[in-house]
Amino acid sequence: MKILVIQQARLGDIYLSWPTIRALRRHYPQGEIHVLVRSRFSAALTGLDAVDRIWHFPSQSLAESLLSGDQGLEEAEKCVSDFLGQLKEQSFDLIANLSFSPLSSYLTHRVSSENSQVRGYTRQADGYLSLPDDASSYFYAQVGPGRVNRYHLADLLAEVAGVSLKEEDWLAPWSFIEPREVLRVIKQTPIQPLEPYILVHVGASEERKCYPLSLWSKALEILNQQWDGQILVVGSAEEADRGEQLCSELEWAYNWCGKSSLPDLFALSKGADLVVGADSVLMHIAALTETPCLNLSATRIVNFWETGPRSQGSRILLAERMEEISPAVVSREIQNLLNKQPAKVPLMERVNNSYVGSEGLFSCRDFSWDLVQAIYAGGEIPILEDYSVYSALGQLNELCELALAQIQSLGSADQKLNLEVIQQVDQLVDQVARRQPEVAPLVSWFKTELIRIGPASIDVVINRTEKVYQNFKLVLSQYCGSPASQLRDNGPKAEF
Amino acid sequence: MDNQGEPKSWQSVLVEVGQKKANLQKNGYSSELEIVKIIEEFIREQVQSEDSGYPTGSSG
Numbered sequence: 001m002k003i004l005v006i007q008q009a010r011l012g013d014i015y016l017s018w019p020t021i022r023a024l025r026r027h028y029p030q031g032e033i034h035v036l037v038r039s040r041f042s043a044a045l046t047g048l049d050a051v052d053r054i055w056h057f058p059s060q061s062l063a064e065s066l067l068s069g070d071q072g073l074e075e076a077e078k079c080v081s082d083f084l085g086q087l088k089e090q091s092f093d094l095i096a097n098l099s100f101s102p103l104s105s106y107l108t109h110r111v112s113s114e115n116s117q118v119r120g121y122t123r124q125a126d127g128y129l130s131l132p133d134d135a136s137s138y139f140y141a142q143v144g145p146g147r148v149n150r151y152h153l154a155d156l157l158a159e160v161a162g163v164s165l166k167e168e169d170w171l172a173p174w175s176f177i178e179p180r181e182v183l184r185v186i187k188q189t190p191i192q193p194l195e196p197y198i199l200v201h202v203g204a205s206e207e208r209k210c211y212p213l214s215l216w217s218k219a220l221e222i223l224n225q226q227w228d229g230q231i232l233v234v235g236s237a238e239e240a241d242r243g244e245q246l247c248s249e250l251e252w253a254y255n256w257c258g259k260s261s262l263p264d265l266f267a268l269s270k271g272a273d274l275v276v277g278a279d280s281v282l283m284h285i286a287a288l289t290e291t292p293c294l295n296l297s298a299t300r301i302v303n304f305w306e307t308g309p310r311s312q313g314s315r316i317l318l319a320e321r322m323e324e325i326s327p328a329v330v331s332r333e334i335q336n337l338l339n340k341q342p343a344k345v346p347l348m349e350r351v352n353n354s355y356v357g358s359e360g361l362f363s364c365r366d367f368s369w370d371l372v373q374a375i376y377a378g379g380e381i382p383i384l385e386d387y388s389v390y391s392a393l394g395q396l397n398e399l400c401e402l403a404l405a406q407i408q409s410l411g412s413a414d415q416k417l418n419l420e421v422i423q424q425v426d427q428l429v430d431q432v433a434r435r436q437p438e439v440a441p442l443v444s445w446f447k448t449e450l451i452r453i454g455p456a457s458i459d460v461v462i463n464r465t466e467k468v469y470q471n472f473k474l475v476l477s478q479y480c481g482s483p484a485s486q487l488r489d490n491g492p493k494a495e496f
Numbered sequence: 497m498d499n500q501g502e503p504k505s506w507q508s509v510l511v512e513v514g515q516k517k518a519n520l521q522k523n524g525y526s527s528e529l530e531i532v533k534i535i536e537e538f539i540r541e542q543v544q545s546e547d548s549g550y551p552t553g554s555s556g
Contacts, residue, residue, distance in 0.1 A: 062538055067504045073512055077531050084534075103537035106530060127525040127533070 001031035004092040005161070006108055006120070008037065008057065008099040010205055011262070012307070013153075014044035015284040017098050019169035020157045024096070025050035027163050034090065036107070043262050044281075047173035057107075058083050087111040096161040097121050100139055105129060120160050126455045131448065135159035138376055141441070141448040143306060148368040148441050150305040150355075154287075170310070172288040176266035185267035189232060190254040197230035198334065199268055199291075201277030202246055202257070203239040209279045211296050211322050211330075216246055219327035223334055224250050229273070232256050234265065234282065274337055275309075276330075278302075278322070283309045294334055298322045309350060313337070316348040316355070372441045374475075381478045390479060392436035396443070397480040399425050399432070400473045407466045446472045506543045513539060 003024055007017050014037060024033055032052045035045060039056035058079055065075035088111045097108040097120030109123035109130075121140075124130045131137040139156055142149045158165045175181065186193045200220070204210045220231060230252050233243045237258030247255040260268060265282065269275055270289040275282055277295065279302045286293050287310035295316045297304045304316050315337060319325045329345055336343055348355045367389065373379035384390050403425040406418040433443035446468065453464045513536045520529040 059538070062535070063542065066509045066535070066539065067506075072504070072509070073516065073535070076535050077528075080531050080534055084531075101537070101541070103534065103541060106534045106537060110530060110534065123530075125525070127530065 001028045001094065002090060002092045003028060003031050003033045003094045003096070004087070004090070004111065005033065005035045006095065006097040006099055006104055007035060008101060008104045008107070009041075011041050011044045011281040012205060012279075012284045013099070014041055015281060015288065016154045016307075017157055018048055018288065019154055019165050020096075020098065020161045020163060021048060022050045022169040023158055023163035023165050024161060026166070026169075034092070036087070046263060047176055047266075049173070055087060084110045088113060092116050095119070095122075098157045098160060100136075100143075102129075119162055124454050128455070129451060130454060131452050133160065133162070134376075135162075137448050137452055140451070141444040142372055142376075143303075145301055145303050147303065147444075148366065148372055149303065150369055152308070152310065153306045154310065156306075170288060170290075172266050172270070172285075173263075176263045177270040177289055182267045182271045185260070185264045186271055188264075189256050189259075189268070191230045191232050195230060196273050196338075197232050197271070198274040198276055198338070199272040199282070200231055200233050200253075201235055201275070201280050201282040202233055202242045203235040204278040204280045206301075208301055209298065209322070211278055211325065213242055213245060215323070215325070215327045215330075217249065217327075219330035219334075220246065220250055220253055222328060222331035224252060226331070227335055227338070228252070229338070230254070232268065232272070234260060234268065274334060276334060279304075279307055283307070286314075287311050292337060294330070294337055296322065296325050296330065304348060305355060308348070308355060312350055312352075314350040315343060316350075317345070318347065368438050368441050371438075372445075375442065375445050384479060386438065389436060389438045392432050392439045393442075393476055393479045395432050396429060396439065397473065397476040399428055400469055400476060404466065404469050404473065407462060407469065410462055442475065506539055510536070510539050510543070 005017065005021055005024070007014050021033065021035065024031070033050055034053045034055060035051050036055040036057060037045065038059055040059065042054055042056055045051055045054055061079050062076050065079060066072045069075065084107065091113050092111070093115065094117045095108055095112050097104050097118070100121055105121035105123055108118060108120060112118050112122065119133045120136050122130045122132060131140055135156065139160065143156065155165065183193055191197050200216075202210070202213065202216055223231070231250065231254070233247055233253060233255050235243055235257035240255070240257040243255035243257035247253045265285050266289055269282065269286050269291045272291055275286040275291050275293045277283065277293070279295070279297060283293055283295055290311050292311050292313040293309035293315075295304065295309045295314060297308065297316050297318050298321050299318055300320050304318065308314070308316050315333060317325050317329065317333060332344055333347070343349065343358050346358050348357055367382050367385065370379065370382035374381045403422050406421045406425075410418050429443055429446070433440040449468045449471065450465065453461060453468070456464070513532060517529065517532045517536060520526060520532060
């Protein structure tokens with residue numbers, strides 16, 4: 001069994017893929033597991049014994065060819081063609097694309113052969129996006145910042161690959177975290193070995209995810225006055241200036257940005273009492289070393305449900321923007337975690353493999369999320385509490401009926417008109433979702449099912465399209481045309 | 497470098513790739529077109545990475 005895992009995203013995504021790759025090894029103990037990554041991030045595979053061969057996408061060669069010379073494009077085409085030809089020759093039995101980008105979908109299609117089972121984003125024969133498995137279609141429809149998904153990315157990757165995870169899939173390599181190695185790595189840093197310390201990551205995967213340096217400074221200054229432990233600031237070489245600026249005015253805080261390898265970060269995380277930072281690779285390393293985290297998360301750009309810290313006891317401070325997270329709160333919550341005290345502010349906490357909101361935070365009950373679970377996981381159809389949502393569902397129901405009438409009339413003399421009406425229905429459905437975001441997940445599911453139809457004869461496409469609309473109507477009929485019992489008693493009554 | 501000896505930019509390369517893609521698309525989807533689309537998406541990721549100051553990806 002020859003397996004290819006495609007992971008073209010960044011360091012954190014690669015670490016989040018570790019459990020899935022390990023699970024693939026468990027499922028296929030005699031299998032040969034290959035992984036395709038970007039060479040810049042391949043260091044994140046160091047220590048993952050489940051991998052037999054690493055392939056590096058030739059980013060540097062491509063860039064050099066494209067940016068120089070008259071024949072740059074031709075050279076780049078040859079480079080890509082040759083590289084992907086090598087992969088295709090492997091004749092993989094299973095290809096799992098754990099990236100969710102257009103580029104990765106084309107790569108997946110290019111390297112798959114007739115007998116390959118493909119999971120994850122790929123392409124149809126006509127070049128259109130293909131979502132061959134339910135997990136990928138869920139990802140396409142429901143995952144990302146601003147959307148309602150609450151499944152963690154690590155679990156979604158496993159679903160895409162078609163494997164189930166076990167606790168043992170989450171362990172760090174023993175050679176990275178065994179006590180002598182941890183001591184060796186700590187001794188390379190300025191902090192005192194065997195004395196408590198916390199690890200602070202001042203950077204993040206993107207600038208906009210970073211906690212402002214001025215606020216870090218205030219938070220750690222307060223902490224410094226109230227706690228006599230050590231603070232080791234880590235990050236990439238590019239973040240060294242940030243680290244230096246931060247540590248220059250603090251006692252017991254040491255800048256170690258750019259000075260540790262990824263394996264060293266495992267050791268430092270294992271030895272730390274707490275890891276503090278924004279959405280970054282360190283959170284995912286801490287998940288593997290089972291180190292609790294205090295995660296600072298801006299809800300406008302990060303969906304913490306998807307990429308939040310997995311280690312038990314971790315806490316997440318939430319705000320729309322990073323600037324809104326108070327440094328006094330950061331300092332206090334660091335101390336609460338260190339002293340194993342309850343949180344003093346509303347936040348999310350990792351408890352028993354799920355996120356739980358502390359009292360005072362928003363309700364974890366959410367109509368849209370409950371609707372998603374009903375559609376994808378057979379959960380109960382949620383009761384409506386908002387008449388405007390009911391109204392939007394009613395509009396969708398009418399549009400659905402209109403489209404079905406057109407589909408059933410296709411083949412008649414007015415076929416062109418039928419198709420125009422269907423196109424307009426399509427646009428109007430989008431408008432309803434924009435005006436009433438609570439129904440957006442339902443619309444997204446519906447649109448994704450249309451994408452999954454794929455190329456076929458016209459009769460088959462019409463039949464499949466009709467089926468998708470009928471399924472849409474089935475969900476809508478739970479609310480539309482049903483008794484007012486679907487609405488809370490104290491809400492407005494629907495008219496039928 | 498372009499014809500005038502100036503370093504190429506990603507934007508100019510993207511235009512060049514776009515033109516080739518448009519020509520190939522006239523003949524429907526093909527192996528050659530797929531390679532060009534791969535290159536186009538690669539360039540888009542490079543540009544996005546430069547705009548944000550960080551490489552692209554979903555997290556971390």
